[in-house]
Amino acid sequence: MRKITYDQAANEAIQEEFRKNPRCVHLSTDLAADLTEEFGTERVRVTPIAENSFVGTAIGLAGSGFRAVVNLRMATFGFVALDQIMNHAAKLTYMFGGQAKLPVLIRMTVGAGFSGGAQHSISPYSMFMNVPGLKILLPTTPYDVKGLLKTALVDPNPVISFEPFLLGRSEGEVPEEEYFLPFGKAAVRKRGSDVTVVALGRMAHVALEAAVELEGKISTEVIDPRTLVPLDRQAILRSVRKTGRLVVVDEACRTCSAASEIVALASSDRTTFARLKAAPARVCGLDVPIPFSPPLEKYVLPDRAKIVKAIRAVMRRPSA
């Protein structure tokens, strides 16, 4: 099968849906060159640097029968738009008793590991998960990003796609034929029987490396949820019930992270809890703003060695 990059795959999803649906509109600071060329400057608008209002514009478009795609670029630029995303995109459909469909797709990159400094190196998905009304994607391969964005582009709801910055130029197989991936369906990246590793975003790849490294010694099941809302709770619970051990890997800061949610999910489920053989563990970014200097940044982020160590630790029985 042909191989293309993550960013190309994402772009293809948008192009295909824009071809089918003339009511799709694209908003971003700076040019989306391929899109403009094909779809023209009416539908593909360059915006001033004014995120709160162009996200608001997308909401107004969606409430008026259009479908809007907003590319915020880096997640940190979206912080000036959180009122429109959290107070409006997430809530209007509900507040208005279902009168308004709001098909808005908001894309932004996340993650650290490129010396971007504290503001540009963030993975803030958990705060959006605490706001009901949004669907939340965290695609980790070219195949997934295309299939999930395709689905997002026919979904009648606000969808946020968090796209790990460092994966943008990673390559992977993507079929030529059209396909859609369902939301709420995790991918099992590797089957295993000793321990379940749920790994988010770029960490799905790093966790897989860790699992391969341990092969022969520890049989690790690696789950990539792919979408955080809806979250494939059943896939996670099923796996943990089988293995009895859980490690969650997430480069976001640990406190109140998506990893915390997944640990809470597994431990508060009675059946799963009863099968737990060890305390679930989180391997996350440390609770500090991400520092610029490479040795500092490396220290605060999860990596293969830390994941391996955590897997080894949960394989021991609880101490006390």
Place this chain on the structure above:
Amino acid sequence: MRKITYDQAANEAIQEEFRKNPRCVHLSTDLAADLTEEFGTERVRVTPIAENSFVGTAIGLAGSGFRAVVNLRMATFGFVALDQIMNHAAKLTYMFGGQAKLPVLIRMTVGAGFSGGAQHSISPYSMFMNVPGLKILLPTTPYDVKGLLKTALVDPNPVISFEPFLLGRSEGEVPEEEYFLPFGKAAVRKRGSDVTVVALGRMAHVALEAAVELEGKISTEVIDPRTLVPLDRQAILRSVRKTGRLVVVDEACRTCSAASEIVALASSDRTTFARLKAAPARVCGLDVPIPFSPPLEKYVLPDRAKIVKAIRAVMRRPSA
């Protein structure tokens, strides 16, 4: 001892510290009448409705050697200021390698239960907990709010005080003498041996009622963390190790809530995990925007009956 309201107690803290420290400045939309009268319009500034910029102004003041208090009123109004709070107040000290102290106190009300509708009825503290660099208060009594704000007003860091809207007019004993309460020190509202209930914000009161209702049948320990960052992890773990059972009550939406964090904390601690007799439970707001209509709102929020039910459920052994 004299009794005063929660709001009066908070006000006293500010007045006392403004008397001592002439470099304290207050910013809020609309008049803080008592403050203006005593401290004048130079230091007590009414702002236009422009939250992102008056929070930014507070940061600039703090970075220039002043201490700023910002009253955002309801937490939802702060969503237009999240860039300044999360990208700036939380991170500048770190990004600048400790060059800048940023003593900014940001106050806002939280909570639901007054038919405020989806935007005005929020409890968004978990999203701030995921951003390192902020200290976070959630005071639940007049005594606590005064003592914690006093401490906030001598702390050299950005502090957010989340003040439950419905507690503003609740009364409680507050000494005349000056006192400060330390951050990171939970209050045990009731001692017990069967189950630990960690209850946040207004739910601390409701959980206490539930515990009293169960008295004689189930011995419930009720813990009110009072500050979420720093969180008194030791007090929570100590209690759960003793009781072996944990129920966390939080009116915020459940997914990625502070309750999720507390469940994850207890279950991922090896010693505590080993002593757990039942799966920890969360009693939270349902994952929907808070609806306006009273019967709907009642349905989605935790209340005494739901807490009692959850406590009873964890007293049974895990099923599977």
Place this chain on the structure above:
Amino acid sequence: MQPDDKVLIELYTTMLTIRRFEERLVREVSAGNIPGFVHSYIGQEAIAAGVCRHLRRRDRIVSHHRGHGHCIAKGADLKRMMAEIYGKKTGYCKGKGGSMHIADFSVGMLGADGIVGAGLPISTGAAFAAQLEGKGDIAAVFFGDGACNEGEFHEALNLAGIWKLPLLFVCENNQYGVNTPAAYAMAAGEISRIPKAHNIPARVIFGNDVEEVYRAAGAAVAGIRKGEGPFFLECRTYRWHKHFLSQQLEDLRPAGELEEWKRKCPVAAMEKKLRNRGVLSPAKLRAIDEKIMRQVDAAHDFALSSPYPQPQDALHDVYSS
């Protein structure tokens, strides 16, 4: 564009409907019968009436926290409005929104909103949609003087300006945001200086004279439909009640100001004109009022007799399907 008699009567009827509806709410809120925050539109009726008279059903409006007047003027049903304000299942939002989030998409009323200024960029989206559709439809956005200090105001003006959006900005300058005077909160002095700086034409009008609002809005809407881009109307007015009806905060506006503005009541002024010009006799006026009162009563009865939603209905409408 001078309104003819028929239009005058319609404008008057709309204003009086808003007035009577809002008066009823004042009574019910004081009696403790309505939960939540209710922001009264009394005193500002001429703006909603005069502007919306020029709008087609397909034109879209975006409102703010003080949104009942816009709803009524755009053609929403009093019954379903009242039911919503009471949190009933038969309300526009099935009880999920209440007064502050009232909306009727079927008449192009895209909703009241609880966040000051946030409707402005939503309206640029609605106007953008109209522009893309190319049928000569437009959007209008209502907002207060206080909202003009939020950054989104500036951003929305700029977007409307660079894209020449078919958008009518209607600033309801009632001179205060809660207790803060616009004169204090705004360096510009005159709000209309700001749109003008963005090259958006602007006019300041007396917002309590429905004929003036009608004429100014008519000219503005005609230009916008022709593709001339956005227009800005600043309407000077005054709110009669506290910021919201059940508010505990003191009303700190200067003594006497309210009385002075009550003398400039938009409804009474219009009634007087209609009577003096002989457009409507006292009997006819009384008949209109009685009819409106019956409608308001019927709306109220409808609301009271409607069921609350089922508790589990709270779980629906988080997502559309």
Place this chain on the structure above:
Amino acid sequence: MQPDDKVLIELYTTMLTIRRFEERLVREVSAGNIPGFVHSYIGQEAIAAGVCRHLRRRDRIVSHHRGHGHCIAKGADLKRMMAEIYGKKTGYCKGKGGSMHIADFSVGMLGADGIVGAGLPISTGAAFAAQLEGKGDIAAVFFGDGACNEGEFHEALNLAGIWKLPLLFVCENNQYGVNTPAAYAMAAGEISRIPKAHNIPARVIFGNDVEEVYRAAGAAVAGIRKGEGPFFLECRTYRWHKHFLSQQLEDLRPAGELEEWKRKCPVAAMEKKLRNRGVLSPAKLRAIDEKIMRQVDAAHDFALSSPYPQPQDALHDVYSS
């Protein structure tokens, strides 16, 4: 306020220091020696130099993502700057900030920032502090043309206006935000229309002529110190490099534009003037350049030979104590 020879030489020296520092960074970034995002100030040196020459140490400035020039002009140490850009322990931020978050509070440089527009309200706070202290100090804020489309720009102007803050707004209009032309992104056409609408006096100047910047900033700063409130300077200029040095995105600015602006090089123009007016001989000019080159080399050596922070240092400075 015409600069005398001594001042002219200082202005030139500051500009050339920025230029040589930035040229070194261009080389090191291309060689892959510097991690992260580095935004070059080359082409805009006259603005930082001309404005900061009027500022006292106690005056505070707030910068943006393109912040090296402001740092140098406000008197920061090249060694600690270079060390920071390399992520070394000896850097201003102990390696935690890097180029985009460089700061030196000891000289009143309150930091570069990665969020477009966000420095504006921080600067209103710094100016508010100066006002409260009442010692005649002021604040200055640097920002690009793109930042003027963010709502915070409008909000900061308004705050400065209503409170008459001692704040100098310095807009570095290099005509693009990344690849988006200001002429497209801004309905106002002229940025200075916006502050004027807020009743803030504004002037448009040629930002590549350091004498012009010096004179205009001098008059503005004098007025601000006297308590006349904020002033707005729009400086027309051009960025020579890509938006940030290692950027993959194509530079879409029209062909020829850069060459045209290179002919308006602020440093070369000043050098020529100094030579033509006989202020500095070619030999003296060479000596200045050589001295600066030695300083830049020394800064670079210092950075290279400085240790990285210890990994565990990452845990410090989350909070102050």
